[in-house]
Amino acid sequence: MCGIVGYVGERNSLDVLMGGLRRLEYRGYDSAGVAVVDDEGDLEFAKRAGKLQVLADELGRHPIHRGGTGIGHTRWATHGGPTDRNAHPHLADDDKLALIHNGIIENFSELKEELLADGAEFLSETDTEVAAVLLGREYRATGDLREAFRRTVRRLEGAFTLLAVHKDEPGVVVGARRNSPLVIGLGDGENFLGSDVAAFVEFTKRAVAIGQDQIVAITAGEVTVTDFDGNAVEVEPFDVAWDASAAEKGGWSSFMAKEVAEQPDAVANTIRGRIVDGVVSIPELDQLGDDALRSIRRITVVACGTAAYAGMVSKYAIEQWARIPVEVELSHEFRYREPVIDDGTLVVSISQSGETMDTLMAVKYAREQGAKAISVCNTQGATIPRESDAAVYTHAGPEVAVASTKAFVAQITALYLFGLHLARVRGTLSEEELAAQVAELQAIPEKITTVLEQGERVGELAHWMSDTRSVLFLGRHVGYPIALEGALKLKELAYIHAEGFAAGELKHGPIALIEPGQPVFVVVPSPRGSATLHPKVVSNIQEIRARGARVIAIAEAGDAAVLPFADEVIRIPLAGPLFEPLLAVVPLQIFAMELSQAKGLDVDQPRNLAKSVTVE
Numbered sequence: 001m002c003g004i005v006g007y008v009g010e011r012n013s014l015d016v017l018m019g020g021l022r023r024l025e026y027r028g029y030d031s032a033g034v035a036v037v038d039d040e041g042d043l044e045f046a047k048r049a050g051k052l053q054v055l056a057d058e059l060g061r062h063p064i065h066r067g068g069t070g071i072g073h074t075r076w077a078t079h080g081g082p083t084d085r086n087a088h089p090h091l092a093d094d095d096k097l098a099l100i101h102n103g104i105i106e107n108f109s110e111l112k113e114e115l116l117a118d119g120a121e122f123l124s125e126t127d128t129e130v131a132a133v134l135l136g137r138e139y140r141a142t143g144d145l146r147e148a149f150r151r152t153v154r155r156l157e158g159a160f161t162l163l164a165v166h167k168d169e170p171g172v173v174v175g176a177r178r179n180s181p182l183v184i185g186l187g188d189g190e191n192f193l194g195s196d197v198a199a200f201v202e203f204t205k206r207a208v209a210i211g212q213d214q215i216v217a218i219t220a221g222e223v224t225v226t227d228f229d230g231n232a233v234e235v236e237p238f239d240v241a242w243d244a245s246a247a248e249k250g251g252w253s254s255f256m257a258k259e260v261a262e263q264p265d266a267v268a269n270t271i272r273g274r275i276v277d278g279v280v281s282i283p284e285l286d287q288l289g290d291d292a293l294r295s296i297r298r299i300t301v302v303a304c305g306t307a308a309y310a311g312m313v314s315k316y317a318i319e320q321w322a323r324i325p326v327e328v329e330l331s332h333e334f335r336y337r338e339p340v341i342d343d344g345t346l347v348v349s350i351s352q353s354g355e356t357m358d359t360l361m362a363v364k365y366a367r368e369q370g371a372k373a374i375s376v377c378n379t380q381g382a383t384i385p386r387e388s389d390a391a392v393y394t395h396a397g398p399e400v401a402v403a404s405t406k407a408f409v410a411q412i413t414a415l416y417l418f419g420l421h422l423a424r425v426r427g428t429l430s431e432e433e434l435a436a437q438v439a440e441l442q443a444i445p446e447k448i449t450t451v452l453e454q455g456e457r458v459g460e461l462a463h464w465m466s467d468t469r470s471v472l473f474l475g476r477h478v479g480y481p482i483a484l485e486g487a488l489k490l491k492e493l494a495y496i497h498a499e500g501f502a503a504g505e506l507k508h509g510p511i512a513l514i515e516p517g518q519p520v521f522v523v524v525p526s527p528r529g530s531a532t533l534h535p536k537v538v539s540n541i542q543e544i545r546a547r548g549a550r551v552i553a554i555a556e557a558g559d560a561a562v563l564p565f566a567d568e569v570i571r572i573p574l575a576g577p578l579f580e581p582l583l584a585v586v587p588l589q590i591f592a593m594e595l596s597q598a599k600g601l602d603v604d605q606p607r608n609l610a611k612s613v614t615v616e
């Protein structure tokens with residue numbers, strides 16, 4: 001949501017800004033804009049509703065000058081519709097300063113009233129313009145951009161990343177963050193700012209994540225970070241683990257197609273270094289200490305969307321292996337209901353981006369109540385891992401498509417490693433049992449490759465079904481969250497009504513939806529691993545088939561029991577029952593992607609969606 005880029009250096013900043021904004025497109029946006037200051041102190045800007053190409057076309061028709069200092073923005077509308085006027089940057093101080101913003105300024109109405117009473121005029125419906133006008137007023141009072149910026153941010157409530165430039169101080173970009181992301185890219189004779197490292201990784205892999213309530217000022221040769229009162233803050237640079245090519249399509253038709261294909265690597269890379277001589281050990285947990293892990297009485301997982309489904313899958317494994325009760329909560333529900341938390345509670349957050357606002361707030365709330373918090377995250381330097389007691393990173397590489405795929409399998413992998421680590425430390429599994437589970441996990445990358453080989457067939461199925469208006473998904477045990485995930489993928493990518501159900505719930509209501517021709521995907525548990533559940537799900541298939549459903553079964557290789565009742569069977573390799581989700585989800589991802597393509601939709605950036613939801 002909202003992409004932010006800032007640059008100071010010798011390059012033409014407009015090129016850097018437009019390139020950075022393209023790399024941040026995946027975050028989701030509906031308008032874009034840039035402001036550039038040249039060495040003579042001229043400030044020019046352009047902004048347009050629509051995709052970046054609309055802004056690029058505008059800049060082609062009405063070029064702005066080529067300065068070495070600039071800020072760029074992609075906006076996902078919150079306050080005020082996606083119009084040219086509401087697009088960022090917003091100007092103030094007689095158009096001498098430009099400001100961009102990600103987040104929501106919660107006290108904007110009261111500030112606006114104050115500024116209106118002071119004679120200010122507003123051109124947009126945004127909360128952002130209030131910050132711009134306030135900064136203009138403070139600049140007139142102080143004549144110092146850094147001081148004016150500090151005074152401004154101290155007045156703001158809510159979540160914000162702000163960047164600003166002023167024509168009277170060419171060669172400086174100031175930025176601030178509270179509850180929204182901002183990362184510095186450290187260059188040689190040039191410096192960058194971005195919502196995430198994708199904005200500048202093409203130029204530098206040395207980065208610094210700015211902390212909560214901090215301000216940064218970059219010039220070509222210097223970076224200073226302070227708190228909101230101007231006190232210097234120590235920063236810890238890190239090296240970005242992937243390069244720009246990892247965030248390119250590399251010949252694939254879409255980022256999603258590439259990311260689906262990368263899933264064997266996402267799992268293998270997340271395992272790498274965490275299984276040594278057949279024993280799971282997660283070094284990142286050392287800082288908590290084994291005693292702390294032994295004394296956990298309850299785990300609460302907080303996450304949203306696909307990440308929450310990864311949490312639901314992990315509940316089955318962690319409870320079975322480590323014998324700790326696990327509850328999985330949507331972050332936005334968790335934080336507004338006085339949950340019972342104490343020092344025996346471990347909160348595990350799951351977030352690909354590490355910036356989902358509700359998950360961040362849930363983690364902060366839990367820690368305030370005395371819980372320890374572990375973050376399972378895919379993005380280095382993101383806010384949630386920084387706000388946690390320990391971070392277990394997934395190593396899926398950058399996920400650019402809005403629909404989460406490789407991050408999901410990497411999250412389950414990391415959580416399974418965590419569950420096995422806990423089981424070892426707490427002594428709840430024997431060495432033989434641990435070794436058997438470890439072997440299952442290590443075999444997953446190759447098995448996902450086998451599932452991917454059926455992609456063409458799943459694609460054909462999707463193309464036959466491109467007129468379908470509703471699809472149902474059934475699963476049981478670990479197959480239940482996979483049914484939910486299959487439905488979510490189809491909704492977000494193909495804009496088709498889709499519902500996931502626990503198969504056991506069918507006769508309690510959902511079966512009323514079955515009418516002749518209704519497509520139903522059924523995730524069938526293994527007949528070997530789930531001898532009790534398998535026949536029950538086969539019975540469910542018979543029940544819906546008897547009412548005319550068109551059944552597409554995702555079943556283990558060799559499972560003959562489904563054959564008489566399923567219209568289509570997609571086979572997955574044999575795996576331990578807890579490991580089936582990592583395989584069964586793949587055809588559902590491909591189905592949704594192909595159906596989206598068949599309908600001519602934007603696979604990577606579905607309508608109305610943002611990759612990371614950084615506002616409530």
Ligand code: M6R
Nearest residue numbers: 305306307351352353356403404
């Ligand atoms: O970055 P996060 O993992 O915290 O994002 C959580 C959800 O917004 C995300 O998984 C969303 O549901 C995906 N678009 C689903 O494909």
